[in-house]
Amino acid sequence: MVLNQFLILAAALFALGIYGLLVRRNLVLILLSVELMLNAVNINLVAFE
Amino acid sequence: MSASDWISEPVNWVFSVVAVAVLASAFRVVTAKNGVHAALFLVATLAGTAGLFLILSAEFVAWVLVLVYIGAVIVLFLFGIMITRAPTGYDEGLDGDRKIWPAVLSLTTFGLMTWASLEAFGSTAVSNPGQGTDTAVLGVALMGRFVVPFEVISFVLLAALIGGITIARRDLTPVEEEERSLA
Numbered sequence: 499m500v501l502n503q504f505l506i507l508a509a510a511l512f513a514l515g516i517y518g519l520l521v522r523r524n525l526v527l528i529l530l531s532v533e534l535m536l537n538a539v540n541i542n543l544v545a546f547e
Numbered sequence: 548m549s550a551s552d553w554i555s556e557p558v559n560w561v562f563s564v565v566a567v568a569v570l571a572s573a574f575r576v577v578t579a580k581n582g583v584h585a586a587l588f589l590v591a592t593l594a595g596t597a598g599l600f601l602i603l604s605a606e607f608v609a610w611v612l613v614l615v616y617i618g619a620v621i622v623l624f625l626f627g628i629m630i631t632r633a634p635t636g637y638d639e640g641l642d643g644d645r646k647i648w649p650a651v652l653s654l655t656t657f658g659l660m661t662w663a664s665l666e667a668f669g670s671t672a673v674s675n676p677g678q679g680t681d682t683a684v685l686g687v688a689l690m691g692r693f694v695v696p697f698e699v700i701s702f703v704l705l706a707a708l709i710g711g712i713t714i715a716r717r718d719l720t721p722v723e724e725e726e727r728s729l730a
Contacts, residue, residue, distance in 0.1 A: 499556070501664075501668045505660075510570055511570070513657035514573045515577075517652075518576065521642045521649045522643075531576070534577070
């Protein structure tokens, strides 16, 4: 397992979160996108651990 | 590490399957036309992430993710959708009209982050696979070295709680108060 496979997956999740953040109109759905971005950060954290 | 070496490791097959599932459900989280479906697709994303944490042998974080996120945060979201005036059924109006620029920005971010991590880490291996989380060490670190951030977070949570109550309760106007006292 290389580190990059996790980092790139997290980058993809983060980018999807940004997309959702900009496209969604409803506050609850914007929060769901933020949750997606936080999840990406969590993956990075555990991958570096 | 060459690509053939990477494929020959069985753990990477598991990773690939889970990663595809995570990405597909994350994509549906931001594109679903039904708010409840989006929240439920987030469950799939988080469950896949917990699987990734198990692959990285971070069992404690994985089960905390399942308990706190899938168990509590998603339920909170579903209650939020149910209680507020958020649309619960199929709704074309969940997204804004302009999708090109968000897509460009998101793809640029992905490209930049991928490029940066490829440049920085090349084929660095994951540091200590197969070594479980030591919760005792984690607890001591949280109450020792990281006690200040820990307390700051608890303070922020308290502020959020008070802010939530303040926003949620609507104070009566003087006229309404008088009407109530007369009634």
